[in-house]
Amino acid sequence: MLIQKKMYLGSFLLLLFALIILSGIMQLVVTPIIKNDAISSAKLQAKVIGESLAKDLAKSATLTQSLAVVAETLPLQQAAFIENIAPLIASGKGIAGGGIWPEPNKMLPSAEKASLFWAKTGNGQYKLLDDYNQPDSSAYQQESWYKNAIKANRGECVWSEAYVDTVSNVPMVTCSVKIIRDNQFWGVATLDVDLASIESSLLAENNATGTYNFILDSAEQLVSIPSIRNTNLAMMSLTQVASKDSSLKPLVSALQNGNTTVAEFASGVVKNDQSILVTYSLAAQNWRSGVIIPAAIAKKTVNTLTYYLYSSFIALILAFVSVLLIFGNRLVQQINTTTEQVRMLVQGRTNSKLAVRGSDEMSHLCVAINDYGDHLIKILEQIQAEAAAVKNNAEAMDNLSNNSQIRTQELMEENNMLAEAINEMSIAASSASQDVLSVADITTQSADLVNSGFDVIEKNAESIQLLFDKLTESSDAISRIAQDSKQVGSVLDVIMNISEQTNLLALNAAIEAARAGESGRGFAVVADEVRTLAHRTQQSAGEIETMISQLQEAASRGVNVIGQCREYSEVVNERSATTRAQYESIVTAFNDIKERSSSIAVATEEQSQVTENVKNLAERIREISVQNASDAEEFRSVSKDSNSQAQRLYQISQQ
Known part of the structure; x- marks a missing residue:
């Protein structure tokens, strides 16, 4: 095989070998590293979302505890409660409503229901409602949130399951703290936290990162999981989600396993793409925040890096091969000229000389061959x-x-x-x-x-x-x-x-x-x-x-x-x-x-x-x-x- 063909073949093999090596490095080294970085980033994202929500809920819990403390010290007069409780509720952020729910006959003698509840109206003002005190309304003392508060420790916020308010049709969650007066259970202080802002926050995060963020409450109910499906899955339990969309069963199974913090899914959870689940636990609320990362997003950095690496590497290889071929062809031409000179010497044409151009090794070789030819002529x-x-x-x-x-x-x-x-x-x-x-x-x-x-x-x-x-x-x-x-x-x-x-x-x-x-x-x-x-x-x-x-x-x-x-x-x-x-x-x-x-x-x-x-x-x-x-x-x-x-x-x- 001629040297020129060997150079072409060697250049092709060099390019192929370089691409194989680069592909191997990307698949075996870079992709796992970037994947781990994506998972770490998703963990951080889930943590930020969770801690942000936990911080907001903690503020609401603190405000609820403040309501309970104030209720424990106020004189048993509705006017005093209205004067002091209403400003506290209005001072909260993201509060849909709140109030004081006394035991029967504790606030007013011979009054079974004497609650003071303020609801946020459309203009952002809080209005004192008396709906829960009407004779035809059910006794609020029988509600689960009320009973759970009785069982809790003094000053402890008991969070309810997320729910959709029947009046405003807004998802909410309630923090309940029991009130102790004279060392006896007196009633419950509550704040209803508006969760609608969570939906918009998660949606903005989804649009910004291309991921799917969600909040799961303690009852394994999806508080919010925007954009993952065209249908609204918010305020559904995991069992309901699995029944409504079977493609989400792997996600439901992973979430039902409380020990799972990272899980990988085949195509289905995210349409036409693989995905990775990362969760973060909110210990105080027993909630979990999570991020579902599509493989396309996780590998976006890899793909971008791969594109630029391949482009740069191929450009460098092509430049190297071009330079190699240029100098190789020049070397082959010089070798052919040298071969022709040797053949002329064999034929007896001793008056021809190799042209010497430059001062590289081939020029030195040409000079050496000319000297050898002169020496050979003298010998002849x-x-x-x-x-x-x-x-x-x-x-x-x-x-x-x-x-x-x-x-x-x-x-x-x-x-x-x-x-x-x-x-x-x-x-x-x-x-x-x-x-x-x-x-x-x-x-x-x-x-x-x-x-x-x-x-x-x-x-x-x-x-x-x-x-x-x-x-x-x-x-x-x-x-x-x-x-x-x-x-x-x-x-x-x-x-x-x-x-x-x-x-x-x-x-x-x-x-x-x-x-x-x-x-x-x-x-x-x-x-x-x-x-x-x-x-x-x-x-x-x-x-x-x-x-x-x-x-x-x-x-x-x-x-x-x-x-x-x-x-x-x-x-x-x-x-x-x-x-x-x-x-x-x-x-x-x-x-x-x-x-x-x-x-x-x-x-x-x-x-x-x-x-x-x-x-x-x-x-x-x-x-x-x-x-x-x-x-x-x-x-x-x-x-x-x-x-x-x-x-x-x-x-x-x-x-």
Whole structure:
């Protein structure tokens, strides 16, 4: 995969991974935190609503307690009660009405019902009503609020259930405090608190926060729960609410469980949305305030934060990816340019250079590649020069190996000729030895014949003549041996010269092979072998020269001896006429001839042995020459290979 595609893929994966991480953080970290913050905020909201209501109710309770205290101290005169109680009731805030409810016959003798109750009129004034004292009205002493006050402690406010006033149709709640006079229960002081303001306050809070606030009294009756449904659920008990709207059953169940302060609901309590319930208890009134938070409101902050985070993060990622792609594409372009430059170097176009722009890492890389290209060009130029030198040396070595092969062939031919000449000399020496032995035998026979009789003298003379002839032939043969020995010496000189030249050539070849380095190692081995063989040839030629010198010396002595024999034979031939007279001298002479013939035979045998040795040496020289020729042929083959390699190297260096 190309780097550019990898960058695109990496950028996409980076964006995707960042979104996944951000989504995970929002869902696993931010959402729970903000949800808890929303719940905490709702708790605070419920507490504020509850404490505000509790504060208002506490003020009403305090005012009711004040009414009870005043009623306990006033003289039992209606005028005094009217004068002092009415201003207190009018001083209260949110008071729909209030009054004093005495026991029968306590305020007025023989009056079962003598209550003093002031009701707030439409113009905001309080009017003293006598409706509850009429004969046709029910006895107020039988009302639950009255009976509950009797059971309460002195000064304790007993709150009634919330109710809707039948006259004003306004939700109210009544605080009842019993009155003690003369340590006896005397009656009850009450204040009716108008709860209509709670509805408007909760509705304003709903509109401001988007939540649903409610008040639940001690009888589990919803005092107010505006806006949660189109129908009015105020002043309904929880059981009635559940019966009227089944979707609110989860809310009813949670509220009926008095220990529940926080509860979460699925879609239903709030239409088409999940919701959270938070409640706050008013201990003094045993009421509860509560807030129902729709999930949309609870998550509004999360959604807003998510939107801005995603927007900012995506913008940053896109900016980062854009910068990455811009610089990545620039990097890819520089890499492509660098690749093209390297390809041009491979093609031999060494005059092109990479353009260097800026001072970043890629610019440093371009400079390094240009420097490397220059260095490579210098190396190639050096290789070209060295290749030309190797080529010339290889050609010269090839010529030398060719000449060495030719000279080795000539040396082998000369050695063959030398071997043939020495073989002939050996044959001649063997023949001379046989002749000398024959002369010795004849001389012995002559001596025997002389000893046996005079008659043999003539034959002896003939034998002497024959001996003379044979001695002449022996002299000629030995002379030829001497001459052949001189020729062998000349041939040995040629062999020595050729060996020296071969040694020099091998030395030069070894020097050239050392220059050639690794490619000339095999050639160096062959050159060393040739030099060794040349040295051995020189040693063998020296030994042959020594033997030939000995042979020449022996031949010279043989020639002298034979010459003397000829002289003696001439003397014998000249004196053959006087043989009779000098018989004893002849016998002595024959004995001398016999002894000398024996010496000649021994010398001839030695000469034959020397000749055989020379023959063996010549054969060895021939074998060495053959080996030299084979090595020269191999050297020639190696030289050709080296020359071919040098030619190819030179051609490569020219590309």
